Amino acid sequence: MGLDDVLHALRADPARAAVFSDLDGTLSLIVDDPDTVVPVDGAPQCLTALAETIGTVAIVSGRPVAFLERFFAPPIELSGLYGLEHRTGDRLLVDSTAIEWLPVMSTVANDARVVFGTEAVEDKQYSITVHYRGADEPFVADVLAWADTVAAETGLDARSAKMSVELHPPTSRSKGDAVEDLLTGATSAVYFGDDTGDLPAFTRLAELHAAGSLDAYAVVLVRSHETDAELHEHATDVVDTPEEVLQILQSMLDAASSS
Ligand SMILES: [Mg+2]
Known part of the structure; x- marks a missing residue:
């Protein structure tokens, strides 16, 4: 499994494709002052176009939704604080715990x-x-x-x-739960991430594929010298920079638009 399979599925059935991405270190460079993080140029526009074309596009981050909203508007879905917050349309849902x-x-x-x-x-x-x-x-x-x-x-x-x-808060909720909730009938999914908090999403997509819920999936790791080895074990594809993530997203948009 990997990106080729997801691109194939995206062409065949864009309405049942899902694209998930972390923000920090995945769509943005890591910077010393976390409040100054911005996605790479063109990423919000590309994700918006993708969200208008395929089933689901979501940012799945450890950041609060209030921060993610600076860059990403509907129809992009937002999952904040490792799945404790979910913004869909103009509604914000917060985990009771x-x-x-x-x-x-x-x-x-x-x-x-x-x-x-x-x-x-x-x-x-x-x-x-x-x-x-x-x-x-x-x-x-x-x-x-x-x-x-x-x-x-x-x-x-x-x-x-x-x-x-x-x-x-002491809740077992993770990015894996967030991703599973957001799939809502998708048969292909890709997740882009770079950090330990992304691992539950990495493994969940593999589990859902093994269980037959997903026909195709890819887990794309944005690696750096700070990357945990366990992330490598679960990645289907590896890139080095957020710009490469954007290139993949562009190719997904091309694939979905040409179908
Ligand atoms: Mg990150």
Whole structure:
């Protein structure tokens, strides 16, 4: 399985094709200040055109929907915070567990800002990320120890990501669940991702194919020196840059438009 199979399926039945992509490190370069992340030139336009042509196009991100909305409008679907938020059309749906944990998350975010400084803390309302890219070793050790302590004391989940640690409400919901929910009858699907949080989506597409729910699928890994080896094991295709992701999306749009 891989991109060739998905392109073939896309030509044959664009209405039952789904395209999913992460944002950071996949459609955008990784930058030191996460608030300045932007998708590569042309990516939102290409995805919009694709969303108007095929069954489903969705951004599946650890970012909140409020951030993703800066770049992506309907009919692109948005799944934020690893599946805790879902924007479809003008409706935003939030997982009930995430809402229950809002007060705890707010307290923890304030604590993180006091301990590590506002620049290191990305407050996503329903979850937080503490970044340590470029920081010295003692700072990294402090962040990891702090996250473990907070997780033990509050019941929040601590999850590691690229040069950062995240605290989430204790729910098993993942990008894999988000992708499965968004498939809604699709028979082919592709997922583009670069980080550990994408792994549940990588494996879910393979499982759905093995179970007969998907005729064709591809998992495209955008690799870097920070890439977890486990991601390589589950990728069907590998690229090196967000620009290459955009080229693949363009070829999908061409394939869907020519059918
Ligand atoms: Mg990413």
